[in-house]
Amino acid sequence: ACAPTGASSTGGSGDDENAAPIDVGIVYSESGPLAAYGAAYKQGFEAGIDHATDGTGTVAGHELNVTFHDDAGDPEKAVSQAKDLIGKGYQILGGTVVSGVALPLAEQAEQNKVLYVSGPAAVDTLTGLNRYTFRSGRQSLQDVAAAGTFVDPKGAKVVVFAQDNAFGQGNLAAVEGVLGGQGAEVSSVLVPEDATEFTPFAKKVLDAGADMVFVAWAGATTGAMWQGLDQQGVLDETTVVTGLGDVATYGAYGDAAEKVSFLNHYFPGAAGTETETAMLDAVEAAGGTPDLFTPDGFVAAQMIVHAVEEGAGDVEAMVDALEGYTFEGPKGETTVRATDHALIQPMYQAKLVKDGDTWTPELVEVIDGESVAPAEVTE
Amino acid sequence: MNRVTTRLGGLALLVLLGCLPLLAIPVPGVLPGYTYEPGTLQLLALCWLTAALALSYHLLFGVAGLMSFGHALYFAAGIYGLAIVLDRTDVPLLPAAALVLVGGVALAFVVGAISLRVTGISFAMVTLAFAQAGNVLVRRDQGDLTGGEEGLALATDGVPAALVGVVNTRNLYWLALVVLLFVYLVVLWIERSRAGHVAAAVRENEVRVRIIGGRPYLTKLVVFVLAASLATVVGMAYLLLQSGASPATSTADFTLTLLVMVVLGGVGSRWGAVVGAVLYTLLDQRLAELAHSEAVAGLPAVLRIPLSEPMFLLGTCFVLVVLFLPGGLAGAAARLAARRRPGSDQDGSGPASGVPAPEGAVA
Amino acid sequence: MSTLILLLATGLGLGGLYFLVASGLSLIYGLMGVLNFAHGSFLTLGAFVGLAAGNLVGAGTWGGLLLGLLVGALTGAAAATATELGLIRPLYNRHIEQVLVTVGLSLATVALFEGIWGPNPRNVTRTDWLASTTDVLGAHVPNTAFLNVLAAAAVLGGIVAFLRYTRYGLIIRAGVENRAMVTALGIDVRQAFTLVFAVGGAAAGLGGVLATQSLNYVSPHMGASLLIFAFIVTVIGGMGSLTGAAVASVVVAVLQQLANFYLNNTGDLIVVLLLALVLLVRPSGLMGRPA
Amino acid sequence: MARGGEPVLETAGLGLTIGGARILSGVDLRVGRGELVGVIGPNGAGKTTLFNLISGLYRPTSGRVLLDGRDVTAASVAVRARAGLGRTFQTSSLFPRLSVAENVRLATQRRLGGSLSVLSFPRRGDAASAEAAEHLVTVGLTHRTDAAAGDLSHGDKRKLEIAVLLAMDSSVVLLDEPMAGVATGDVAGLVEVIRSINASGRTVLMVEHHMDVVLGLADRVAVLHHGELLTCDVPERVMTDETVQSAYLGTTAGSAA
């Protein structure tokens, strides 16, 4: 392969000078529509490696040789990258912010029996998909469960307002499963993905007279959607819950922001843990900006370092090491559930407050990880 | 004599390509590694499949003069069709493929029968609209069939083990090469066949064809369905290679890139389509590397921003070819050859030059 | 009832938006036979530059919006002029190549815009009036719908008047019939055609800034996403017929709204069906000249 | 009815109105088997339009077209072509980027069958090619067999059109100004080809402005004027007809000027 010679890495304080370097391939969106997520992920990952190896970049004498690869959000490119890396002998793959890329990568991991720690992709099917696939972020079910903490689900009328695509339908199914299971009466208003005009749908939501409206929306039309909900009076009439996105989206709500209740995966400063401080410091020191998906990268690094520590060179051993692994992540105590690799982690309730011309998130409540843990996937 | 040397050359090339997985040839800057490595084989296999797809588009556009903006639909039909059949049923690979092919033919027949009612730009637009409808259906994940924007993984149970996993990339490479060869031969065959000649005649002068008693509509429909079925076949191989289906393959943009490949190579030239497709795929896959390279990162913003966008470079390249290389690469090659050949008084107005006249006046 | 009114009103507004995008496309196609794939890029560029100019005066003010519209239109016109001079004119009379060049241009420019402004949409601050609604028989109709309809009518009227009452309009109408003969009368018809492109580009730039007001965002991809409906509207209306495009815009948008709302989100599919139907019955479109 | 007797081509009250403008009206023309009829008339009189109506490119707004006694008014161009109607165009209409041989071959192949077969190749030696080659000999184009039709000189294109017509083996042949653009030296040869087409029993309808050609070949001459059939008679009588002289030949007016 392209063996970058034996220009012996001056690994510093390694105890085992002879151990072979370990290749870690990170496939993520350096360019493409989700490049911003990719950037946060990468910064978090680098901070995480630093943190978990105490700045040595070396685990149990193995130097970590981390390479980053751009998939541009395109599954075709991602699969090519993965095959190339696996062909070159990589046993550890990580990354990807896009669900449509994470699934084929997980597929490659299973076919070729390599460890894969997926990135921020929230798609639920990744959980319990196969033995070799893990995740370093949260999944939609956790979002939905967090939303459920805003109302008492029992007997509540919950309307899911979402786009009519896999993401929206997945959220609807999740709400039906999680909140419906807790006794809520769930209905939905689904809007075509490409629609640019959805005022009438906002009115439909209003007419439904819900106790809680769960909004699952992504993409460029987010701002218009919130204005539509606000214009038709939905935000004034009922509790509207949605996930708080990355910093760039804070402004998308306009004045509607104050009327919305946010569940949140992460925003800088939400956790207040020591590890978080370490992460924030490291990212900022490296010139990065912490954001929604910074912890996902950080956690991925922590998991990979742990796997290498326990089972360098042996994929099965690494998998075994990760299953059931509990550690102190930036968001707090984090556990890789042994059975289906779901990542049990705390979630947050937040609100946006106006700060001059910009909006900043403020923590309302930390939601305990176990209370929003997704149902176990059993084959 | 000339024909014999071309044939021998083609055969030698084929043998060389077939042996690549057994050789260790590095092509720095173009390929990610040695030719036997899975990453490289994957990229090359992708090139061969794209070339095969471009050839099927060449049949449509270059031979019959039908500018379709919806060819991706049949490619996607192959990908998704096979993925769904393998996912939902226990039918083994080959019968499943046959089933999907029949479906592809039926789809092409219906869409072709409607869109061929109009000509020229209108034809392009109608095919675009149909493909768009297909894309909407795929993304909407109706009945949980297509997986929406997340795509669909290949259910490997029905697939022979020799075609699964990175260690078997070599086999997938050979499969892709065989598909390319197959499509090439079929296109060659059709082009040389009576129907192919009539199709070319229809492209040139539809009224004339009617005057000699021919049936342009039927001819175009035959070519349309054939080209679509080839696309479906390529789509199925693509599914195996990528071991998954993604909705990007069903977009109008994808058809546009096919158009770009064929024009890049030279409209009307089979080799042009192949070379254009391979070049495009390599550029598309490798320009990203250039974009992220240190050399680019060090440039001032005016240069760095455009250079770090692969699509910008490709688009610009394409514009330049259209403006300054009429007949694409094949046209340029023909002109070069003509100049080299002494005593030849033809100044490159070979059969490959130019774009077929739009049928249905675009006055 | 108020839902139906809301559907129709927002449908009209959407139709206005479609027409704003389609008008320039239809104009350029009708007069020059160039199907301009780069039209979406003119629109996007106009939107970005127009908004930036508007923000200098003040985001969310009427003065800012007016300046934005002016600058957006000028930007679109400038981009279109450059395109015509640099890419279209050298390919005189080779319509397929002209289409291909605009395809390449659109691929390249969208990537370039991404490089410059980033791939993500940016939110837009609107004037208070535009961000609010007007009560029409119990329906809260977003005011942007009125703006779109008004602007579309103005653009339609403006272009028709331009073609009918100015000397350039005369030259262009004559040039469409017989370009060489216009030249042979001592008129530089190329200027007139550059002007057509510029006017089409101006319509696109204007449409771009207006689109940001109803979409509430501006992004490198906004042009491309609106373009496909503009294409469909242009074909249904009859290639090159402005009034046809206007009628088709409204029909398509209203139908889309109704189908999305009442027929299980099938708006896009219904539009494609409508297109197939129109072309089967009238291959030249609603108001197109028969071939 | 100079020759033959029973009409092989007949138009009855044939008319075409486009957008309110009458382009052709009430044309009653009967052409007997084996006859050669010249069609003359000023530019814009409707001669080409008459051919377009007979061959099916245009649909008439009134009247009928009968071929061999069969009403083909509603039949498509291709159906008429297969029923034995062939034509040429006023401005050459060929497949410009196909070779001369292929241009002819497409017609023979269509007639011999299997035109849409993707399973069979056109081969140099097969029946269709052999016959195509014969026709190229007849018109004298053997030296340009492999040239692209678009590269031919004007006169050669006219010859190729005739070859295609021969290949179609039509029983009724419409020629629209076959001599236009043909060099003087070639006119005589082409006249002979047309004469032989006619002599082999085919019916010929020919629009031509070269009066000597028309007069030398035609059994009868039809005169179209302002979309109407003025007369159709033997050349001698047509040439002395006063309307013809004033409307078409312009002799009276010319001397007066």
Next chain:
Amino acid sequence: MSGPNVLEVRGLSARIAGQEVVHDVSFEVPASGVTAVLGRNGVGKTSTLRAILGLVERSGEVLLDGVRVDGERTDRIVRRGVGYVPEDREVFAGLTVAENLRLAERSGATAHGTTPERRELVDALFPDLVKRAGQRAGTLSGGQQQMVSLARALLNDNRILLVDEPTKGLAPRIVTEVAETLATAARTVPVLLVEQNLQVVERLAERVVVIDAGRVVHTGPARELLDDPDLVQRLLGVSAGSAGDEAEVGR
């Protein structure tokens, strides 16, 4: 026939669709009277005219009043005072008669532009057009269209008129009228006339240029050609009788 030449053509070649159809043509047009271009169909007469105007790809020299114009674009050449009446009339069918004429008007401020006197002259020559100012040109009869085409050229104070087969397809009565109009025009502006009708040529032309197969094969005074039946036969392929007499009938 004295005085400097208004138009000189030297070694002019023209290409259409990649094929050269006019080869190395040279001739001149004196500052007054009618010069006729003769030749059989398709020999390149129209192409020569269009090459002078730059409407087809060309090479060689074209001098207008002694100034080389072959490098210029068509519209510039026309604005130097060249009026063109094309072969097939080429009126703008979708525009009204008035619009057709308005389009042809060049600002009177520039040299060779439209003046009020010119406008009156045209109105006087073609009263029929004044009456039909609002009618769409496409619905006019062929003769009326020819009038529009001529009027477009006469509206401006041109240095020379290039007139291509003005009598083609016209009824004999109108042929006479057009010939008279041209004769009137030719009193003030030189005319380069392509014409098939030898009676018209005889009536108008002082000099002839005969083209065959894209080359000039004869130039000289018109009478010299028309009075020599053998020459007419040889150059134009017109058999029997002198051109002025009965039409070329005879078998």
